[in-house]
Amino acid sequence: GRKDPVKFQKFFKEYGHFLKEGICTDVMFKEDLGRLLRYESSHSDEGVVVSFDEYISRMPIEQKGIYYLCIPNRSLGLASPYYEVFKEKGVEVLFLYSDMDGLVMQNLGEFNKRKLITIESGGVDLEAPSPTMDERLSEEETNEFNEWLKGVLATKVSSVKATTRLVGSPCVVVDHESSSMRRMMALVDTSKTLALPKQQLEINPAHPIIRKLYNIRHAHPDIARDVAEQIFDNALIAAGLLDDSRTMLDRLNKFLDLSLQFSEKAMQPSEP
Numbered sequence: 001g002r003k004d005p006v007k008f009q010k011f012f013k014e015y016g017h018f019l020k021e022g023i024c025t026d027v028m029f030k031e032d033l034g035r036l037l038r039y040e041s042s043h044s045d046e047g048v049v050v051s052f053d054e055y056i057s058r059m060p061i062e063q064k065g066i067y068y069l070c071i072p073n074r075s076l077g078l079a080s081p082y083y084e085v086f087k088e089k090g091v092e093v094l095f096l097y098s099d100m101d102g103l104v105m106q107n108l109g110e111f112n113k114r115k116l117i118t119i120e121s122g123g124v125d126l127e128a129p130s131p132t133m134d135e136r137l138s139e140e141e142t143n144e145f146n147e148w149l150k151g152v153l154a155t156k157v158s159s160v161k162a163t164t165r166l167v168g169s170p171c172v173v174v175d176h177e178s179s180s181m182r183r184m185m186a187l188v189d190t191s192k193t194l195a196l197p198k199q200q201l202e203i204n205p206a207h208p209i210i211r212k213l214y215n216i217r218h219a220h221p222d223i224a225r226d227v228a229e230q231i232f233d234n235a236l237i238a239a240g241l242l243d244d245s246r247t248m249l250d251r252l253n254k255f256l257d258l259s260l261q262f263s264e265k266a267m268q269p270s271e272p
């Protein structure tokens with residue numbers, strides 16, 4: 001691969017699927033096969049693939065593992081809330097586009113004594129720059145908000161807690177089942193609808209939506225509940241877990257109506 005990367009990339013494009021199958025079925029040679037894997041990276045240009053060895057050669061000494069994200073394409077990866085803190089910190093992430101790749105990473109587990117870590121994990125220990133106290137909910141307000149949100153989403157979440165990993169997103173779900181695995185399971189048995197288990201939700205106490213939602217939740221409980229449901233669905237979309245987005249249509253129409261009502265009021269001339 002190193003001697004003629006262009007030729008190897010052509011080989012991998014044609015036979016990579018068989019290499020991945022080998023990792024999932026051959027325990028003895030899975031790391032040797034893992035050395036042949038190639039993926040796009042946040043530190044490389046679009047279409048340029050890198051090996052695990054290349055990734056490791058660029059890793060800071062203190063970095064614990066090889067970070068990756070299973071995502072349909074590069075643009076979604078770069079826009080993912082899970083990638084925000086990695087972009088902020090300049091930490092390299094591999095982008096995996098095949099539904100099979102999640103299973104490959106699980107079976108491989110580690111490479112050259114470095115753990116393979118999905119950035120959708122709740123165990124990611126990177127922190128975004130800390131906002132000032134007046135730009136975020138206090139610890140007491142955060143705990144109060146988390147209890148309220150867990151009550152609103154009682155049938156959908158198992159836990160709600162604050163995180164410091166988010167930069168521009170209000171919340172994410174973590175440690176969830178792989179969206180690619182769900183798609184593969186659905187293909188195996190098309191007669192069954194896979195129920196989505198309760199999710200672990202992490203919120204960003206500094207995000208404007210979270211702060212405003214905290215402020216209005218008692219004065220406008222119906223609106224607050226709809227917003228809570230929407231940000232949770234947005235988190236499911238980011239994780240690739242929302243099976244049918246049509247369930248949001250009624251709620252989105254409510255938001256559009258509210259937005260237009262506010263616009264109409266703003267356009268009305270003020271009384272002299």
